[in-house]
Amino acid sequence: MLSGTPEAPVKVQTKGYYKVDSVQVAGLINRLQNQSGADFSWLDLQKGIERNIKYLSRRPENSVAAKYGRMQITWGMLKRTNEEMLELLPRLASSPELLNEKFVWHSMVPRTLLTGYYEPYLEASLTPHPDYPYPLYSIPSDLKTLDLGKFHHRWKGQQLIYRQDGEDVLPYHDREDIDFEGALQGRGFEIAWVKDLVDVFILQIQGSGRLVLPDGNVKHVLYAGKNGLKYVSLGKVLIQRGLLPKEGMSMQKIKAFLAANPQLVEELLTTNPSYVFFRLDDEGPFGSMGAPLTPMASVAVDSKVLPLGSLALLTTRLPQQGKKQKAPFARMVMAQDRGGAIKGTRVDLFCGSGPDAEYLAGHLTSWSHIYLPISRALLEEMEDAKTEQ
Incomplete structure (x- = not known):
């Protein structure tokens, strides 16, 4: 000042x-x-x-x-x-x-x-395998996007991301629905499977990464879209709950805390309802341009x-x-x-x-x-x- x-x-x-x-x-x-x-x-x-x-x-x-x-x-x-x-x-x-x-x-x-932000490396498989239980998803076919600017100039540049259930228009599935309730399971949207759910969470925060496959080959996994729900910082949640101090907060400390407290992983990850979908590529990462x-x-x-x-x-x-x-x-x-x-x-x-x-x-x-x-x-x-x- x-x-x-x-x-x-x-x-x-x-x-x-x-x-x-x-x-x-x-x-x-x-x-x-x-x-x-x-x-x-x-x-x-x-x-x-x-x-x-x-x-x-x-x-x-x-x-x-x-x-x-x-x-x-x-x-x-x-x-x-x-x-x-x-x-x-x-x-x-x-x-x-x-x-x-x-x-x-x-x-x-x-x-x-x-x-x-950075490109994390994740151990992954492009086919289902017991050692890789956690899927990465492409954009689901039932995720819909509406350009609100078509309805009023005040909403120019804003989008509504939603799904339909019969005649009802609903927010798209949140993290709890997808990762813990199986909302997308078995519907054909999986593009890869990884070893650790926390790695999936971190990949979504970073927006892109590299998949290290069992044969040693590497694939880029890139941002494709999101569910439209509000992003909530897990670091802030941990600080607010008194689980980690604000001083020295880092992604490494968050990962270490979750590894030491597996019984809290579901509760803590679902505090962030935002969910990111991906696509595979041989090049990357790509920005918004x-x-x-x-x-x-x-x-x-x-x-x-x-x-x-x-x-x-x-x-x-x-x-x-x-x-x-x-x-x-x-x-x-x-x-x-x-x-x-x-x-x-x-x-x-x-x-x-x-x-x-x-x-x-x-x-x-x-x-x-x-x-x-x-x-x-x-x-x-x-x-x-x-x-x-």
């Missing part, structure tokens, strides 16, 4: 994007050079930016992608910014000052809560605040295994995914797959800052056009 003396009060900024001056941008560029990690290369962003441009090329150039605070962001602004960043990538390692010369930077206010995600560079966002296809500079501190102190981190990221629990300025960093990614995603809860670049040349062109009018 900003503070000041009675003689010189500080004006607190309301939510929105605020222009960053060149001196501060120079400091941010310095952080990028020193805190992006030893394995970072600007060229690692090339494929992701190309995917952004492909997505943005399908959007109406002059339409507003997002309006946050006093700033309107059009799809054309995002596309031009990506195109110019793509052109600069080979030069940025030796000439990072180009980031200041070519772009006007805007700080997102208020600050961002950064969390993480329909394109593959880039570890440590793709983020899930609330697209009403940070539109899909946006580039952004993220500054934060990341947890380190075996250390209490977090490490400073700065990286260019790409808004390429959405998440049911990602609202407002919150951002979810895709951490990749494997043990290191699992640790980071499970422990990452850091206050962070997001800086949005916009093509300086485009803004000058827009200003010239206004003057001519």
